[in-house]
Amino acid sequence: MSPRPTILVINGPNLDMLGIRQPEVYGYDTLDDVERLCRETGTSCGVEIDFRQSDSEAEIMGWIKQARGTAAGLLINPAGFTSTSIAILDALLIFDGPIIEVHISPLFRRDAFRHPSHVSRAATAKIEGFGIRGYAFAIAKLAELA
Numbered sequence: 713m714s715p716r717p718t719i720l721v722i723n724g725p726n727l728d729m730l731g732i733r734q735p736e737v738y739g740y741d742t743l744d745d746v747e748r749l750c751r752e753t754g755t756s757c758g759v760e761i762d763f764r765q766s767d768s769e770a771e772i773m774g775w776i777k778q779a780r781g782t783a784a785g786l787l788i789n790p791a792g793f794t795s796t797s798i799a800i801l802d803a804l805l806i807f808d809g810p811i812i813e814v815h816i817s818p819l820f821r822r823d824a825f826r827h828p829s830h831v832s833r834a835a836t837a838k839i840e841g842f843g844i845r846g847y848a849f850a851i852a853k854l855a856e857l858a
């Protein structure tokens with residue numbers, strides 16, 4: 713039996729504080745709940761999930777570069793790096809598979825400074841405003857594309 717393809721899930725800064733951080737915006741689910749949802753979705757879609765979080769732009773760039781040739785797809789919630797990091801965009805442009813950008817909250821309804829996304833320029837698709845369910849939708853789509 714061939715090994716199941718791997719989907720790399722990258723969570724950016726402060727997402728480790730989900731459940732505590734602005735629950736009126738992000739809800740009460742924790743990052744552990746997000747990981748559980750990703751793993752359950754991965755199991756039902758036939759993919760492995762490699763789930764990570766970092767507050768470090770450099771670490772995230774390193775993970776993206778290592779994913780080339782090893783991960784079949786990439787889900788990224790760039791969080792606070794969304795509108796600021798050309799370096800993460802450049803790393804994503806090196807990746808050779810589908811990329812889905814996920815945001816828990818509806819950015820289109822939030823502060824204007826959150827609207828522009830450098831990351832979107834490398835993304836195959838973008839999901840925002842569905843709460844943590846957006847991660848499940850993205851994994852199902854990446855599994856289909858993998």
Ligand SMILES: O=C1C[C@@](O)(C(=O)O)C[C@@H](O)[C@@H]1O
Nearest residue numbers: 789790791792815816817826
């Ligand atoms: O940290 C985050 C989380 C977020 O990416 C979201 O998932 O809704 C939205 C970003 O504006 C914010 O900086």
